[in-house]
Amino acid sequence: MKTLTKAATTGLLFGVGGVYLALVGLLEMMQARPIVFGAVNLGQAVLALLALACGAVAARDAGPAFARAGAGLLGGLLAGALMALLQVIVATVPLQGMFIAASPALRNMLAFGFAPGPGALAMLLGGGIGGLAGAVLAVSVPSLRRAIVAGAAAVVIAGVFQELIQLMIQYEGIIGWIRDFVYTWQGLRPQGAVAIFVIAGGTSLVLSHRSSAGHVPSPDQRRRRRFISAGVALLVLVLMPLLAGAYIGEVLMLVGLYILMGMGLNLEVGLAGLLDLGFVAFFAVGAYTTALLMSGSSIGLLHLSYWEAMPIAVLVSILGGVLFGLPVLGVRGDYLAVATLGLGEIVRIVVLSDFAAPLLGGPQGVLDIPKPSIGSFELGSPVKLFYLTLVCAGVAAFIAWRLENSRLGRAWEALRDDEDVAQALGVNLIRSKLLAYGLGAAFAGLGGSIFATMLGSVYPSSFQLLISINVLALIIVGGMGSLPGVVLGAIALIGLPELLREFGEYRYLFYGAALIVMMRWKPEGLWPSEVRSRELHAAAGEAEPVAAMEPG
Amino acid sequence: MSAGPLAIPSVAARRGAARMSAVSLALWTVRFLVVALVVAGTIGTILKDRYTTAQWFEFVLFGLTIGSLYAQVALGYTMVYGVLRLINFAHGDIMMCGAFAGYFVATPLENSGFLEVHPVLGMAAILAAGMVVSGVIAVLTERIAYRPFRRVQGFAPLICAFGVSFFLEQTFRGLFGSSVKSYPAPKWEGVEFHWAGLSVPGVDLLVIVLAVAFMAVLYLIVQKTRMGMAMRAVSEDGEAAALMGVDVGKVIVFTFALGGAMAGIAGVFYAFLFKQVYFYMGFTPGIKAFGGAVLGGIGSVPGAMLGGFFLGLVESVGPSLFLDGIGIKAPYELRDVIAYTLMILVLVFRPQGILGEHMAKKRA
Incomplete structure (x- = not known):
């Protein structure tokens, strides 16, 4: 009985998931992306994956093999039934006035091209077969399954x-x-x-x-293997734009920019534990400072070269970071997050306003920013700028890596774990925090500076809160406090969506889901720092007996 | 010397006067600048005498109207914070859900003419839709996203709340499209009352009166019912409440449902006032309402109401009163800046808020 209920709930949950994907418009969009040309598209693959996963989950701990198969079948059938129901509803009720994705094309897809009746049957059958296959796969030999x-x-x-x-x-x-x-x-x-x-x-x-065959890698070997794979990844990152041309260069340029900023925020959030959502403010400061110093348009101030403007922009950002950091020194934890969020929004609104327009150009922004050049060699193309970004990111990574184990880095970690204890142990709270704000702002400002020269123009609309969220999401997905995690996170969250362009609008849906899922199941991130994953596991181990004592 | 920013200068004082002076100098500079700005701006505006009494009245009335909505949303923040110590960052988006639900009920009602003929019944249906949808979504978010984090310290719950916020926004964008939908405008809402040379739009009056009525009901629920008592017990001390036999899980679900329903009402009113419904509409009011909740003293129900109204007033009157006087062009563009600045100032200088004295100790 319990198995049955579990299989049924699983089936219904997966069905609801499928209906969600369909109504939110993702399935139809995936349908346009072929996997095997003329045979299988991504939408169908996702449907199949849903059925398989549903069967596998429903069959988990269901006892003997035939019971598992039955559970998988039931789960798949129920999930298929929900999808079939959706298809019939879309076919009979004009829903598109409300749900924009409930189009005839979606119905056609969900019915596999058949009429509503046979289509529903096909979906039901498909769900059942998929669920059964998933269950069978779940009980099969692990190596075969893998x-x-x-x-x-x-x-x-x-x-x-x-x-x-x-x-x-x-x-x-x-x-x-x-x-x-x-x-x-x-x-x-x-x-x-x-x-x-x-x-x-x-x-x-x-x-x-x-x-x-009895070969378990030792931790040392595992670490070495990790470094080798990180090295290979880096090498690919360096060589890829040469192989793949300008478009990939542009994507990688963006990835590099976010790696750079991720390193900065990582110092603040990952090491010092200061959840800063106003990152975009200093990004904007860096970008606008560079733009105003370099721009050839009437709004430009000094017409400096990039190599003169960039250090000034970084300095101004640091100054901004420290100036903002001073008053908020005593604001902690969640409150700090909201305060910094407010700062980010303030900067965006001020930049956009008529009040600041004479200086910052208002909604039109600052145009005509020249590209950087070394001697007579202009870093004009995205690929060349990518290498500039990569060098900056490398320097940033080196600084971050050296800081991590320095006295300051230790002080930050102590701060993150317990501010009061850290202070009692002699950590200079004010200096460490201001350094964290200043350094974070420096990285953000450098990112902004590169961003300005990359686009050649700066508009207020580029400085949305989403930038802060992007950077935060990438260090969380990659692993807080972990440098390779930043790279991995930037590739996954910035690079991938650029390559899957048509899903661009769904990017933030994915981010939201990723944040929830990561926090729920893998809070240490995809490539965790060792300290952090140890901490989290220790904390989980301690929490269990407490939770067991809790009534209800 | 109990909470927040005060703790730092005081500790620093023991360690060396030089460092103390740097931080408190910064704090005093900020205080001084803000006060100077407000005073100079006010004097400037009064000297210029650009606005008529009727205009000032309009600013205040609008401030109260928008403030009543902030107050409603702030209630959700404050109650959830009370029982879970969590900033439910997605609360503004829960408000957006209510606005959408109201829109999808209001549009057919208006098209069929029902809303014109039966304003009371129609409004009741719209409000009910907003309340139910927002309440249900709030409970769902608790079940799916927040429940696993009940005993987790640190950033995880807040980051998860960001995730929920994005997820809700983008889900609504995917489901209903990214276009701005215009909310129906029944004829009866154009009514204006005139009194002593001042005109009062009926909508504003309706929104304020209804919002206050709903908040009064909520206050009674929190103060007089058994569940409300349990809620207060949990926000006072969750573990002790559990030991006394309070079902903490149930209280949390109830809190989310109540806060969500309130946000749903606010969403319907918000759409009603601004005539627009879109997926991103909950973000800004959500942050501001959080500011209101902190201003009033987070965890305090009357505080949230007070803070919300205050924030609305400052935001509405502030641009003309403070900014116009110091010669800022188009001050109305900067009203969000005033709201956010007020929020940051409260977080820096008085994180315990106006009425939240006892909560602050646990916080800091």
């Missing part, structure tokens, strides 16, 4: 990012031959998909076979 998942994931990646991958393998000869075997210019070929599936699945099988 191989199938790896193969499918490889196909999805190869299909979804086909444009980018094809761009990078524009060569003749053997590579050209492989490319033509796997891809047409429109997307993945079925034969290519099969080949990729077999290769990735096979590799996974072989690897899991070898690791099951």
